[in-house]
Amino acid sequence: MNPFWHNIFRISREELTLAYFLGTLPAFKNLDKGELALLENIVHVRNYLADEMVFSEGDIGSGMYAIRSGQVQIYNLDEQGENEQVVLKTGDFFGEVALTASRPRCASARTTEPTVLVGLFRSDMLEAVRRHPVPAAKILVGLNRVISDRLLQCSIQLQQLKKQLAIDQEQTANE
């Protein structure tokens, strides 16, 4: 948008709050105001410089991050060097595998520009489950929905790849 018009249609104050940002995330879009306020209280806002490691592959993780602003590169290390998987932008989140149990990170994450991350960690989540079970359950259900979607996509892709592989093998056998 033109900076001039941007200035006139200024973003409302509410849209600048952390709770509003959390509400825009697909995992938390079904939460009401009170639940978002609780979530705002249990997340940590972390500021990163450009080219700073968020975590490396093999670290034992303790939570997930959502990107409030900036950019994060997810990559694996192999013999050829860095193997980029994906570049995540504002509103994406990553590292959710380590939220419920301490699992090693399966990829490294590094910021490519100055970035603000919102971290949700296991210890805070467990505390919220103890203190406020109902909103915490809704938060977890929302996360679960997104993770299920990703799993579904994964299995569809896997099936397609299997089919492709079978076709390829048939072709090589026919030749």
Add this chain to the structure above:
Amino acid sequence: MSNQGGMSRAQVAVLYLVLTSAIASGIAIYSSASTVTVLLKTATAGLFLPILLSLIVSFLLDPAVQFLDSKKINRSLGIFIVYFLLSAFIGLLMLIIGPPNWEGMILALKADFPRYTIQAIEYLSSWLAVVQQQFPFIKDYNIAENLRTTSQSFFGSVLKETPRSAIRFGSLLLLVPLFTFFFLRDSRRIMRSLISLTPNRYFEMVLDIYAHVSLQLAHFIRGRILEALIIGIVIWMGLSMTDIHYAPILAVIAGASNLVPYIGPIIGMLPGLIIALVDLGMGGQFWWILCVYLLIAQIIVDNFILIPILISKASNLHPLWVILAIVMGGKLYGVLGMIIGVPIVSIINITIIEIRQYRRTFNPYNRYFSSRGKML
């Protein structure tokens, strides 16, 4: 000419000024450092005890406040409700049982104390005489005289300290609820802002360790206090069945000394046994009192019931550490230091154990190295 040295005359002058001022300020800071520490010491002198007590009280009250919090009651209001309920409960207890006559008891104890010490010393010297008959090579050490002077000086200091400690107690009554209120209300916020200071790379680890340690600590402190309380009540009930004087005071001593493992129960037992021996003689009641202290309170209630339920094995200290903690605590803060020294060392112990466990299981490099440090 001036360029040959690499610096102009003005630069040399500036350098000279900077160096002299740096040295001068260094000397000034160094000489004032001692006064600063002295100032800090005097400023924080009386605060150690109230802050410690309010931390303990807030650990104890936290579950109640938590419960009200989960019922969607404002946290500050919840804390006030808990305060009100607690004071109402204590008041009700006072009304029903009637306050134990502490003042009269302390006055009576003041009058009786010399009698007890003299009697105890007499017993001791008679035993000593027997021992010397059996083993004549033990020199007459004059233990009795030594004990008498030390006990008299101890009693004198107690007399002198009583009014001062009354003033202290008053300030504690004011400060502890105030500090506790803020600890209960804001501890989460305070700790969150402290943790958020850690660098990004270590943030996850610090957060996790903090969560573990605080959970363990809450468990430990609540367990210990509850244990001391129950032991005190058991001993009170047991002693009330006999004709012994000062049962409430003895129960308080036994409960408080129970906070110190290994040595505490023995020390806590001594005054009761001496009073029983002097007032009641070596009869059935004396044996019953010994039985209450040793068998019922220590072995049955504490060892078989309370410790397995309340105290986790992980926080057990080696006896050597316990003795060191008692000696060092005693040197720092007297009798109070002896009581709180062991819990503080246990807290440090728990923290170290947690960090070590974290390092062992969470070490990011253990995939690349074997347990003996060899590259995999």
